[in-house]
Amino acid sequence: MKVDLSNDFKEKYRQLMGERAEKLFSAIEEDSQEAFRLNPLKANYQNVEYSLAKPIEYSNIGYYGDIDGNSIDHLSGYVYSQEPSAMYVTEIVDPQADEKILDLCAAPGSKTTYIASKMASQGLLVSNEINAKRAKVLSSNIERMGITNTVVTNNSPKDFEKKFDNFFDKILVDAPCSGEGMFRKDPESVKYWSLDYVEQCANRQQHILDSAYKLLNQGGTLVYSTCTFSPEENEQNISWFLDKYPDMHLADVKKYPGMEDGRPEWGNNNPELTKALRMFPDQFNGEGHFMCKLVKDGERIEPKERKINDGLKKDDFKLVQKFAKVNLTALTENNWLKISDFLYQAASLDNRFKGLHILRNGLKLGEFKKNRFEPDIAWILALKPDQLTTIYKLSQEQYEKYLHGESVILATKPDFDNKWIGLSYQDKLFSWGRYSNQQIKNVYPKGLRR
């Protein structure tokens, strides 16, 4: 595809890269490299309709290929579209199940959902997004993927500074950037580019890095990444950061074929900058990225947790137990949290979160209505088939009608009167259904219908 690169852009990269710049410009005109990830949080997660014939070398759940955002695999959270270079960011974050991890610039959630899938529903992941509209998309992607250990916030990085100093074991700053690595995927992004815009982005990134430094525990790791090539936003910002914070240092990251070293001469000539990683689309099978891993000196400090009141009353427990007795094979009652009429299985009950704008704290289980409890779509997307007493497998026709908002009328009368049943299509749970009078009433959220 023809991408209209500006003369300023071409001139800048000719000066920086010499003849190689022409290869970069040609690569930007080629088709983008599509890829997707599977979701190990789901039952039989490899049961997808897409070919797994082309695995990505450095990810055990990543594959080259395109996916359809309307397919059952997508709607039920079995797959997530992510280009290959972005996948490697989560690999170098290297999330562990018991850690406290903060993703400061998380929307729409491609790296965060990968981090969560590696944490196997344990530990704590805080996924933050400053932009309210984008934060909602982030929250719904987290729901679709059946993630339970994540607090989704809509705040500025600065808002965390008062209460979360030295708190997180790992932080990802996937910074807002000039997006040069997005040019071929999103040719519109070329229009925003200018030499000044690169400077503005670099400046904003420094503010985010300042916050990240404060929030990182001693001994913790900060991964900084951008999907742009500019030295100002990459080597120069890391040079600035290392000079400002002498207790931070760069750590080695593994480099696969096509991945290149950071360029000291594009920063302040600090030879350590070779430890950073660059991907350019003329050498690497992906859109292009910069990433590096920074470690804070010192011994980890165990943050003290002060718990908030869970807001639950005895009758609330009774209503959920009554629901579970009929519809579930087992019920875990840990970390329950009631916020207005909604019940969550909280990812955190730590009162540090008070004052932040929280969109989701862990798993939304459902809503208390008059004398009853109604389960939320988020819960079914996180449940495994063996945790439900009844599952109804929809035919293709029933599935399409259900997605549209229609109820399912059954030919015979099954014995699941007044139950909440799990609905599956191609063996993937994607919604609750409410059975009564030989019908499965449609409870698929209006915003998800198609």
Ligand SMILES: C[S@@+](CC[C@H](N)C(=O)[O-])C[C@H]1O[C@@H](n2cnc3c(N)ncnc32)[C@H](O)[C@@H]1O
């Ligand atoms: C590169 S995108 C993040 C992509 C995301 N990590 C993913 O993998 O899906 C950068 C994000 O930073 C957000 N952002 C913009 N200005 C910001 C600021 N001053 N502080 C923190 N985040 C900001 C943008 O809204 C955007 O969602």
